[in-house]
Amino acid sequence: MSFRNRIRKLLPPYRKTGIRVMISISFTAVTVIGMFLLCGMLILRFSNATRILQQDTSQRMIEQINQQMDSYLRNIMQLSDTIYYRVLKDSDFSESAPVDALELLYEENRGNLVSISVFEENGSLAAAAPVYSLKDGVSPKQQQWFIQAMDQIENHHFSTPYVQNLFDYGKEHPWVISLSRYVELNYDGETRRGVLLIDMSFSELGQICRNADLPGGGYFYITDREGEIIYHPDQQLIYAGISQNNLVEDIPETDGIHQVQVDGVPYQAVVKTVGYTGWKLISLIPLKNLANDVDQYRWFGITLLLFIVFLLAFVNMHLSEYISGPLSRLNQAVNELGAGKEDVKFREEGCIEVRQLTHSIEAMVSTLRHLMDDIIQQEQNKRRLEMEVLQSQINPHFLYNTLDSVIWLTEIERYQDATRMVSALGKLFRISLSRGKIIIPLKDELEHARHYSTIQTIRYKERFETRISAEPDTENLYTLKLIIQPILENAIYHGMAVMDEDGLITVHAWRDENNLYIDVEDNGAGMPKETLDQLLDESKPFRKSKGSGIGVRNIHQRIQLAFGPEYGLEFFSEPDEGTLVRIHLPILDEQAAARYEKEGGQP
Template sequence: MRELIERIGTRFSRGTIRYAMFASFTVSALLAILLTGVTLYARFSTQLDDTIEGENQMLVEQVNQSLDTYLRDMIRLSDSIYYNVVKNTDLDEHSVSEEMRLLYNTYSDYVENMVLFTGDGEVVATAPAAKLRSGVDVRGTPWFAQAMERTENLHFGIPAVQNLFVDAEHNYKWVISLSCAVELTRGKDTQLGVLLIDLKYSALASLFSSVKLSGSGYVYLIDGDGVLIYHPERSLIASGLVTEGNQTAAAYRDGIYTQTWNGEKRSIIVRGVGYTGWKVVGVVDQPGFTMGSSQDLLFVLVIFCAYFELLIFMNVLLSKKLTDPIQRLKESVGRVEEGGESLPIYVGGTSETRELGTAVQGMVDRMRQLTEDMVREHEQKQKSELNALQAQINPHFLYNTLDIIVWMIENGQREDAVRVVTALARFFRISLSKGRNIIPVKDELEHVRNYLLIQEMRYKNKFRYRIDCPAEAENLSTIKLVVQPIVENAIYHSMDFMDGDGLIEIRAGVSDGALSITVADNGLGMTQDVVESLLPTGPESNRRDSTKKGSGIGLKNVQERIRLYFGPQYGVSIQSEPDEGTTVTLHLPAVPYGEMEDT
């Protein structure tokens, strides 16, 4: 080896200038191109992997939040039946069937049936009306036994076929049983009973079936013991044709894990479902885009060989005249390697040098175009996710509004009830807006006015409000549902503590070609630390905020939506002082309605 190196060195030192230039430039150019390709490949590969992993985590988290909302609704239904119906009813004098039927009609999209049993397993009431099958003793069922043994808890079962009641068509559905112990009153005596709510399995499955992780990834649901509750291949698993690592996943805490299953590596994303012991599990195959795949390595080898042949062909014909153009070409490639992708590649010298420069420029242009396409696709996906979040209607607000209407009718306040119903209809008409995301400012403020009218009925003597919009701002464009979440926060976090002297002022204005919409209240206010935490600018600003009360579209989501549609120079600003109130301002461009594309 040493003799070979010495021979090459001797030949190099005694060779012609053309040979020396050919050998030195070939080696240096090959190294530069190889390092550039490997560096760019590794960097973009890592960025793409991180992006895909983040999006998969976000999708699993959204499924977990949707499931949490669904289960909370079912728990509220159980509490409503018990505390508002069963607990206040003497079964010797009154029946609870009608009240249960009304509640069933409200939740019929999610509930298969609701049944109230005595502690001896006798049916007290059902919704819808049904007849218990002959010979059925519910006392031996797991859901009944668990409810009677642990009377203080709610119990969620695993999927099973509901076959307690007679069905002439033998159309028995898959359900998930929710059961709890209740106290039944008969005259002066009380006894334990069991309330059973059979949740439609199809309703729960719909939360998962529409979610698609990257590649062939999927999401499934297990209980605390690893028993499958939902899986896209549930029937194949039950028949033994497919296996799943659900028992292993049951031992995982919330997080991301790497698992080898059937000889293949895959990522496991685990999120626990509160108060049930269930876990949402996302499965994504590995690797998707890595240096280890044979196709990628073959592609790199082909490119390397192509450039090697091109360099040899060019260097045979090169002369002293090519030294400077080649050096300049190498420098421009080096700038691309350092991240200056927007800088032009040098194209000059002889035709061969120009061809090489053009080829490198084309490669950089293609990479730049791919990067822009990836960013554009990511922004479009963010818009779709925010639009899906915007489309979620908080059932808690609707339930409270309907409760107000029922109360007004029962108390003879029919005119007030008509006002609330009319405001609610207008509220949801503007919320839908025929699928449009961009609406006039006057429609957005009318939407807020209807919302405040409803809340004013709910919070009697708590606060007043004023809405001021000059004519020049009425027909400007705004994103729908950006003012109402701010007003909602003002009510829940400020007006809820007032006693008749609360004031919310909403003003729109135009200045220097910009539109501003301000929501000010005279509530408790907040410190500067709290203000900064509401709209963080670090990595946490990309996380979805989950509000405990309200529409679910918080300040950060309003900020994201404004910036996605109008640019980073617009958004939300907050001014607040403790005990002096809070002012939230939305900054948007002054664009006449109809001149902006609605995406």
């Protein structure tokens, strides 16, 4: 199976799919895929950008603190240089200690400093500001800063924070960070070894650090080379034995961004070494919090994506409905029209193209209807003409025979009968004409039959009698014109012709609910069943018979043409017993008759 075929198999059977679903699915699918790609890319870019931004912020913050710290410490180192090279080197301690100069420098840096002091090699105080004497019992020589300064004479040494207890500060016990350095003191030309001690205020250093605000709930702290805390935001708690776990166990030696574990929790650590001191600035941001920001972007992206998809789906569905709805309704209307429904309405709606299509179809249907009406009208006219032709067939045959009889009666001087015949013939034609109407009152039709019967009775020398009657409830009813006379004609020619003088034909009109029945019965020869069956069978050839030439089949067709297939003739006959022809008609009152005449169709 080729790739294309496989794809086709996977796709929905689009040929069976409606335009609305097609538009909805395809538009939504395209937009969703597009949005997924777009949002995915945006989320990735934002996530990376956020991560980089957080790292940058963290690094920049550390850089900033580092610069401030470096600047602060360099100031102190410069101060120590100033003290050493400008004050101590120029002073002769055998004469007087340079206390004034130290006090001046102290005052200039009062905010940063707690004290400046100079010690001789044996630990005795050579000069100090703003303090002047050591506390009883203290031994500077044994202190770490002193030992380091004497051991490494070329370096500046920075201590970790501690409470300075060399001097009496009254009720205060200041936390300091000390800078100590080896110095040479001049005693009347003799150079003696000593130590310069500058106590920096810890709170000033802390102030620099407290200003830092790291993102993502991060914090930073400072340690010395050995990992001893110089500054920590929770320093007091750590000193109290609480929050010991806020420290990195193994501080990475190299500067940069690292991932570390603090109390089993992964953190992003940015490590930066403070220039000269070897102190390490360590910023810590929980990776969870960093991921939080990324997750927030991701979720925001997902929400945005879902909302856009929702919006697009909503718009697509409405758009597809707007496009396909009118088409679908138009299709439905056309189908209904095809099924024969007449009052189908076309709604012009939707896009202009669909409106135009609807308009065109509606115009086409209207034209079609007019054409159909024309055809129907033509058909009705044609039928009327046919009927009129059928009716007109009576005239020549019957007129010839009747006139022949009148001539014969005159010749034999039976003038009275000739007069009766001519009179009956006149009335017969008058009713036949009936002002061109197709539907005439039943009484006229019966009268017509009576006149016809009179003519034929004279012609057949009174060999049969005709009795014509009607039930009272049929008085005002109407019937198709000239339907009894041909049946009477048949009864006379086929039934009475063989009779001597006891022939009887009865015509009786009666009503049963909505049906009008006219029975024409004779006591003539009757007919076998085979003949009876063939009478109305259109598949059998038309048998030309003696008489007016209008067969009973014509009557039957006329009735059915006029009123429908449930009406027509019925035959009941037994050989030698006679024949009953029952004409079945609908009840037509005057209004129905008039409507029929007007419409030329079924009442």
